[in-house]
Amino acid sequence: MSSPNWYALDVLIEPQASEAVEYALMEAGALGTETNDAETELLRVTAYFDHVPNRERLRAELTEAFRIYQLPSSSARETTVREVVDQDWLGEWKKSWQPVEVGERFIIAPPWAEITDAHGRIVIRIEPGMAFGTGTHETTRLCLAAIEKYFTGGSLLDVGTGTGILAIAAAKLSSDAHIEACDTDAEAITIAEENARLNGVGHICFRVGSVEETTASAGLVCANLTANVIAPLLSSLLGATCGRLILSGILETQLEMVTAQLHNAGVSSAVEIMQDGEWLAIIV
Numbered sequence: 277m278s279s280p281n282w283y284a285l286d287v288l289i290e291p292q293a294s295e296a297v298e299y300a301l302m303e304a305g306a307l308g309t310e311t312n313d314a315e316t317e318l319l320r321v322t323a324y325f326d327h328v329p330n331r332e333r334l335r336a337e338l339t340e341a342f343r344i345y346q347l348p349s350s351s352a353r354e355t356t357v358r359e360v361v362d363q364d365w366l367g368e369w370k371k372s373w374q375p376v377e378v379g380e381r382f383i384i385a386p387p388w389a390e391i392t393d394a395h396g397r398i399v400i401r402i403e404p405g406m407a408f409g410t411g412t413h414e415t416t417r418l419c420l421a422a423i424e425k426y427f428t429g430g431s432l433l434d435v436g437t438g439t440g441i442l443a444i445a446a447a448k449l450s451s452d453a454h455i456e457a458c459d460t461d462a463e464a465i466t467i468a469e470e471n472a473r474l475n476g477v478g479h480i481c482f483r484v485g486s487v488e489e490t491t492a493s494a495g496l497v498c499a500n501l502t503a504n505v506i507a508p509l510l511s512s513l514l515g516a517t518c519g520r521l522i523l524s525g526i527l528e529t530q531l532e533m534v535t536a537q538l539h540n541a542g543v544s545s546a547v548e549i550m551q552d553g554e555w556l557a558i559i560v
Contacts, residue, residue: 278311280464281327282325282326282359282360283324283325283326283327283328283357283358283359283360284322284323284324284325284357284359285301285306285319285322285323285324285325285329285334285355285356285357286356286357286358286431287301287320287321287323287352287354287355287356288314288316288318288320288321288352288354288355288414289318289319289321289353290318290350290351290352290353290490291317291318291319292554293312293342293345293347293351293352294319294321294349295345295413295415296338296341296342296344296345296351296391296544297338297341297345297351297352297527298311298371299332299335299341299542300334300338300340300341300342300428301381301447302323302338303320303337303341304323304329304330304334304337304531305325305327305330305333305384306323306325306329306332307324307325307326307441308323308324309321309322309415309553310322311540313363317328318353321380321488323446325426325473328357329357330457332423334355337397338557339353343505344505345386345502346502346503346504346527346530348518352462354397358434362559365412368375368543373386373389374389375391376390376498377397377508378417378420378421379417379420379424380422380424381397381398381424381449382397382398382399382400382420382424383397383398383400384400384402384420384441385398385399385400385402386400386401386403387401387403387474389401390479391526392410398445398448398449400444400445400448400475401471401474401475402420402439402441402443402444402474403439403470403471403474404539406437408410414527414552414553414554414555415500415524415555415557416441416500416524416554417550417552418443418524418550418551418555418556418557419442419443419498419500419522419524419557420441420445420520421435421534421550421557422498422550422557422559423442423446423449423496423498423522424449424526426443426519426520426559427446427450427453427495427496427549428447428450428494428495429450429452429454430450430453430454430455430494430496430519431453431454431493432453432454432455432456432494432496432497432498433455433456433457433481433487433491433494433496433497433498433516433546434446434455434456434457434498434500435457435458435460435486435497435499435501435509435513436458436459436460436466436486436499436500436501437457437458437459437464437465437468437482438459438468438500439467439468440457440467440471440472440480440482440559441469441471442457442482442498442500443455443456443457443468443472444471444472444475444477444480446460446473446496447472447477447479447480448477451477452478452479452493453479453482454481454494455479455480456480456481456482456483456492456494457481457482458478458482458484458486458487459482459484459485459486459531460484460485460486461484462484464469464480465483465484468480468482470483471505482546486509486512486521487499487509487512487513487516488512489511489515491512491515491516491556492516493515493516493518494515494516494517494519495518495519495520496517496518496520496522497513497520497521498522498524499513499520499521499522499523499525499536499543500522500524501523501524501525502525502536503525503526503527503530503533504523504524506525506526506534506537507534507537510541511541514541514542514543514560518539520547520552520559520560521559521560522557522558522559523557523558523559524555524556524557524558525555525559526554526555526556526557526558527555528554528555528556529549529554530555531549531558534543534558538558538560543560546558546559546560547559
């Protein structure tokens, strides 16, 4: 029996566009992505498909991702498609996903990783390449660090949960907390529920949707989104917060804009601004 054909799509990009391009490629049907240095100042993102990728869909997803992340279309320089000779690309790709320590309390690991000594940290296993949020990106790391610092139990609302990693982290910190997580993508919710089962935390309430004026308040609300997605939700996010609100997915260049929006909403100043690379998390 012949092996199935696999295809690799290589995209040369400017470094600041890595998250947006990875997101777009997964939305275009990629089964996994990896990012490596190119021979120039650019990065090379490789996405793997079990079919020849649809150029029109890819173009549409990249355009939408660049709009969300406020990046110019020139952020992606060149795309090429090639057939993958090595049929074990998935195994090689899995090797590149190693457990990573985040903050003071967590280790984020893929399901297949063997961890012989967690050094007292909480292990969270997330299937990578399934939805946004494997714990390796700066925005997710910022949120995990903020949850570690500000979540003391009680209740938590995770808006735009993706893989469910933030809700799972909170559930691991407090087994009796009331934790709700939502996402407008039904597939993401399915993935988040699978990851919750993988981690043995069954007390998270996942739902398809977003935060609304009628959403029940929580002691800690986390919104790991993007600045332009946060803006129209800000009133509802603040309304659902009876303690602290974590806003992440904000670029350093967007701080003034988000701060102005918070002022207009009646928030005089942030409790803390955390930074990882060019990304910020604002805690109010």
